[in-house]
Amino acid sequence: xxxxxxxxxxxxxxxxxxxxxxxxxxxxxxxxxxxxxxxxxxxxxxxxxxxxxxxxxxxxxxxxxxxxxxxxxxxxxxxxxxxxxxxxxxxxxxxxxxxxxxxxxxxxxxxxxxxxxxxxxxxxxxxxxxxxxxxxxxxxxxxxxxxxxxxxxxxxxxxxxxxxxxxxxxxxxxxxxxxxxxxxxxxxxxxxxxxxxxxxxxxxxxxxxxxxxxxxxxxxxxxxxxxxxxxxxxxxxxxxxxxxxxxxxxxxxxxxxxxxxxxxxxxxxxxxxxxxxxxxxxxxxxxxxxxxxxxxxxxxxxxxxxxxxxxxxxxxxxxxxxxxxxxxxx
Numbered sequence: 001x002x003x004x005x006x007x008x009x010x011x012x013x014x015x016x017x018x019x020x021x022x023x024x025x026x027x028x029x030x031x032x033x034x035x036x037x038x039x040x041x042x043x044x045x046x047x048x049x050x051x052x053x054x055x056x057x058x059x060x061x062x063x064x065x066x067x068x069x070x071x072x073x074x075x076x077x078x079x080x081x082x083x084x085x086x087x088x089x090x091x092x093x094x095x096x097x098x099x100x101x102x103x104x105x106x107x108x109x110x111x112x113x114x115x116x117x118x119x120x121x122x123x124x125x126x127x128x129x130x131x132x133x134x135x136x137x138x139x140x141x142x143x144x145x146x147x148x149x150x151x152x153x154x155x156x157x158x159x160x161x162x163x164x165x166x167x168x169x170x171x172x173x174x175x176x177x178x179x180x181x182x183x184x185x186x187x188x189x190x191x192x193x194x195x196x197x198x199x200x201x202x203x204x205x206x207x208x209x210x211x212x213x214x215x216x217x218x219x220x221x222x223x224x225x226x227x228x229x230x231x232x233x234x235x236x237x238x239x240x241x242x243x244x245x246x247x248x249x250x251x252x253x254x255x256x257x258x259x260x261x262x263x264x265x266x267x268x269x270x271x272x273x274x275x276x277x278x279x280x281x282x283x284x285x286x287x288x289x290x291x292x293x294x295x296x297x298x299x300x301x302x303x304x305x306x307x308x309x310x311x312x313x314x315x316x317x318x319x320x321x322x323x324x325x326x327x328x329x330x
Contacts, residue, residue, distance in 0.1 A: 002288050002291045002292065002296065003297060003298040003299070004040075004288070005298075008040075008041070008194065008244065009169075011132055011168065013041050014105070017039055017040050017265075018040060018043060018244065018265050018266065019031075019039045019268060019272065020269040021045050021046045024269075024273070025045050028098045028102060031103060035104070039280055040265070043109075044095060044109055045110070049111065049115065049117070049119045089122055092109075092126075093129040094129075096131050100129075106132040108133045108135050109123075109126040110135040112137040113139070114140060114153075115157070120157075120164055121164065124164050127165045127166065132167065132168075133167050134161070134165060134168070135169075136157060137199055138171060138172065139174070162192070168193035168194070169192050170192060170193060171195055173187065174201070175198045181231075181234060181235065181238075184239060185239060188241045194241050194242035194264070194265075196244040196267060197245060197246060198228055199246070200224075219270035219273055221270075222250045224247050224248030225248030228248065228258070232307070233261040233262060233307040236261065236304050237262065237308060242264035243262060244266065245258040245263040248270075249266055250271040251271070251286070252284075252285070252286025252287050255283055255286075255287055256287060259302065260304070260305050261304070262307040264303070268283075
């Protein structure tokens with residue numbers, strides 16, 4: 001086996017494959033399975049900012065309906081607010097603690113957030129529970145017309161969290177920025193240790209017979225990897241942090257392409273649902289064979305080999321490839 005070790009977020013990984021945040025990483029059994037099948041690290045299933053806040057609001061509404069436990073001068077609502085937050089978080093913290101005892105690979109905690117509200121103090125508790133790093137899945141919907149500070153919200157959230165924890169922080173971002181390249185570069189300079197590109201939005205379908213919204217395809221396909229591949233290739237030489245690839249990565253070939261583009265780590269989710277966690281071993285075997293065929297002994301020997309071809313002007317390079325491609329179409 002070739003040397004597949006890599007350094008991501010300052011953590012030493014035995015290989016660049018990370019089991020991304022999903023239901024498969026939401027239990028201790030699932031996390032242990034990911035390590036047994038070869039994952040270099042695991043991102044625990046995200047805790048949601050809204051999930052905590054919504055539960056609090058519902059319990060507070062119920063309390064207000066009962067005059068026996070609530071009055072305008074009581075401290076009941078404060079107690080409910082604190083109790084629910086602590087109870088919901090306790091399960092997540094326990095999973096981190098149990099996972100750290102059960103596996104030897106890095107455990108990355110994850111929060112899916114949409115604001116810089118009072119959830120940020122939770123991050124310190126995750127650090128205290130033993131999380132090796134933290135991934136912020138900042139999920140700002142570009143269809144939210146009320147949000148007038150879409151880009152700024154990222155920076156406010158990052159600033160608050162970096163002041164709260166000492167463990168490495170990665171930020172999972174969307175591709176919906178006015179100037180994506182400049183935004184990625186600016187985010188990389190905030191002090192985060194990594195950027196995960198990109199999170200995947202819910203994409204509804206339409207049932208034309210019932211004339212109503214229909215359930216979309218929940219899992220990604222390899223066709224969806226190309227936007228990630230493009231931007232990692234463009235940005236890997238221009239950022240001051242690690243880049244992790246996410247969305248549409250299903251095979252060993254996909255992983256090799258991302259590494260050639262400059263990715264430090266690769267997050268897998270859909271392919272694990274479709275093919276089972278044994279897919280990790282298959283991908284690592286394919287990566288090892290390809291490295292042998294190409295004469296590479298370590299991942300570092302070929303990481304970013306393609307991205308460097310972009311040179312000082314990626315826009316000109318892309319324009320040239322576009323012209324070349326379409327000039328050959330008859």
